[in-house]
Amino acid sequence: MTTSANHNPTASIASNNHAALAASPRVKLSRRRIRIDHPDPRAGARLLADALGAVDRDALDGLLKQLVKASVIGQEPDEANLAFMISMMKSIGPRDSIEAMLAAQMVCVHVAAMRSAFRLACTDDIAQQESLTRALGRLVRIYPAQIEALSRYRDNGERKITVQNLSVQDGGSAFVGNVTQHASVIVSEPGFAKATMDAGPIQAAKAGEGYRRPIDAEQAATA
CATH class of the missing domain: 1.10.8 (Helicase, Ruva Protein; domain 3)
Structure with missing residues (x-):
């Protein structure tokens, strides 16, 4: 990642x-x-x-x-x-x-x-x-x-981090949305789905914006 x-x-x-x-x-x-x-x-x-x-x-x-x-x-x-x-x-x-x-x-x-x-x-x-x-x-x-x-x-000891680019390898998974991490516990805000990708990158420039799956040639033709 x-x-x-x-x-x-x-x-x-x-x-x-x-x-x-x-x-x-x-x-x-x-x-x-x-x-x-x-x-x-x-x-x-x-x-x-x-x-x-x-x-x-x-x-x-x-x-x-x-x-x-x-x-x-x-x-x-x-x-x-x-x-x-x-x-x-x-x-x-x-x-x-x-x-x-x-x-x-x-x-x-x-x-x-x-x-x-x-x-x-x-x-x-x-x-x-x-x-x-x-x-x-x-x-x-x-x-x-x-x-x-x-x-x-x-900021009460919290460090703000903005993730601009996120890549997930084959068989990997990622949470798309606002995620708070404390020690070894990761909490995802309600309302955000877990996105599992077979291949290709996930682009999530802003929290809550979702992800865009790459469109192959056949999908583009039928569209």
Whole structure:
């Protein structure tokens, strides 16, 4: 049997709630203290917590402090870098604590990868180039894994696969329709018939579309 599958792990990553993102306040650093830029501090904290997926003020403060430490450039927190990281977290749109922590890790890994790339471009030392190349390679491999982890968590651990081509050999059989597989158990949705082919391929581009049996010359003539 030959199948071709499409995986789209990033389909549900970005948040589409642009109004909520625009309403959430910015974060500024004042004498190494975190300040939420909003006329009403409590309302601003609630808006920012909703945007970052923090369940309460303690979770929000913890996330912001960790992001401040990760934003450091030259041993000092960088407000522009922090604003970028928070903006990226908002665009991911975490919906609970697990997604909030994973989104924070994603933006930190991205920032670390960009720093490694910058240092790699600025050094002529062979040993440093090799070390930075290895570090950059590990970081850029981690990021897609984080994206897939977030996507699978949002899909309750299910991986969506679309079968475009299906071939059945002589004496073989296939279910045509929507099929859900868990471990060694295969469940076919009611209403779909089992198609058994003596020879030739089955073409089922879309679920529920059925199959088309090749027509030989005699059938074509009588038709």
